[in-house]
Amino acid sequence: MDTTHDTGPRAVRLEAAATASAPALLLRPWRPEDAAGVTEAYRDPVLRRWATVTVRDEAEALHWLRAQHDGWETGARLAFAVLEARPDGGEGRLAGHVVLKAPYGPEPEVGYWTAAPARGRGVAPRALDALTHWAFTAFPSVTRLRLLHTAANTASCRVAERAGYDFDTELPPAPPEFPSEGHLHVRARA
DSSP states (O other), X not given: OOOOOBTBGGGOOEEEOOOSSSOOEEEEEOOGGGHHHHHHHTTOHHHHHHOSSOOOSXXXXXXXXXXXXXXXXXXXXXXXXXXXXOTTSOEEEEEEEEEEEOTTSSSOEEEEEEOGGGTTTTHHHHHHHHHHHHHHHHOTTOOEXXXXXXXXXXXXXXXXXXXXXXXXXXXXXXXTTBOSOEEEEEEXXX
């Protein structure tokens, strides 16, 4: 994993190594020019089923991207586009999203989604692992990260476990944001 911190938080760039079946991943803060990729990702019914946000068109994608930018500005949520690396080291297609929420709070939370064409190739666990290592390095006071998901989303359970987040407890519904039961996974600083 490579981290770059030379010109402030917006310059953060993380990497996850390639596997035998998938290219390396580049993680960097979202940009306005990512709107088309976000719009395309949200056309996927699987993503829409589990997402708490709706993005139907490029205008909504730009609004979503502005929220990601604002999160960096306030320090409330540090969101990264996950891109496949090209052989020349450049940015390839959008593979997903990872986010560190409330990094200055007592129990920061991570979140993620994977674009449909990238599923099944270990994108989410690798990106989540890169984000996790960076969070523990960049925020020395953070000793534990939380990952929450809907209990019915068994794929998210698998991602959490593959990224080293142990199952902690079942959570009761908390409408309106979480209308059904959930799972809490945690990963402690090594």
